Amino acid sequence: MKVNHDTITNMETIFTSKKKFHKNRAKLPFEEKIRIVIKLQQLANEISKRKKHQHTTLPVWKIG
Amino acid sequence: MEKALIVINDLKENGLIKDYAIGGGIAVIFYIEPILTYDLDIFFIPAGDSDGLLVLSSLYDYLKKQGYTPEKEHILIEGIPVQFLPVYNDLIEEAVEKAGYTSYKDTKIKVVKAEYLIAIMLQTYRPKDRERVIKFLDESDFDTEELERILLKFNLKDKFEKLMRFYNEG
Numbered sequence: 001m002k003v004n005h006d007t008i009t010n011m012e013t014i015f016t017s018k019k020k021f022h023k024n025r026a027k028l029p030f031e032e033k034i035r036i037v038i039k040l041q042q043l044a045n046e047i048s049k050r051k052k053h054q055h056t057t058l059p060v061w062k063i064g
Numbered sequence: 065m066e067k068a069l070i071v072i073n074d075l076k077e078n079g080l081i082k083d084y085a086i087g088g089g090i091a092v093i094f095y096i097e098p099i100l101t102y103d104l105d106i107f108f109i110p111a112g113d114s115d116g117l118l119v120l121s122s123l124y125d126y127l128k129k130q131g132y133t134p135e136k137e138h139i140l141i142e143g144i145p146v147q148f149l150p151v152y153n154d155l156i157e158e159a160v161e162k163a164g165y166t167s168y169k170d171t172k173i174k175v176v177k178a179e180y181l182i183a184i185m186l187q188t189y190r191p192k193d194r195e196r197v198i199k200f201l202d203e204s205d206f207d208t209e210e211l212e213r214i215l216l217k218f219n220l221k222d223k224f225e226k227l228m229r230f231y232n233e234g
Contacts, residue, residue, distance in 0.1 A: 030094055
């Protein structure tokens, strides 16, 4: 497969932008990060409930 | 979350433990982007010369009397599964002693510093630890000289370089 220079430049831009995105999320306030963790727990719990033959309820923290 | 942290602070205030610091996944997200985690790991130094496991048992008794329930290896405090881990080696003990104070809402908390977390993850070296070390290098601001000192002191330099070689080649 032929890959031209523009494609490589675009990929580099995407990787740089992704890296920046993660680095910015790392700088969020701790309280905001905890809220995101709880959202991730809720999502994981929903996915787990939808899986066939899986009856485990994953813990979701109470914020307060 | 804050209520659980207040209960943990009270353990120190009431002399049940000498000192503590938040470790594990929650300490990790203090420095990098949020990741999925389910428990709150608390490294603690037992009060006096007590054996860590005996202290753990009296800690559980104290918390049970307050209405908190043990669940497998955790104890559920205000809706948060908390795992208490007595410091089990010199690295963890130093990590607790040198942990930094910060706050969650209005509550003062102690969190293991980034350089010690990297060293602990290199010591445990599970796949998720290796992945997190890489994320630390990409996303967190840490003191490279302090990390170097810790890695040398606890013989983790070779492991760190091995991981770096793998990371840079990948």
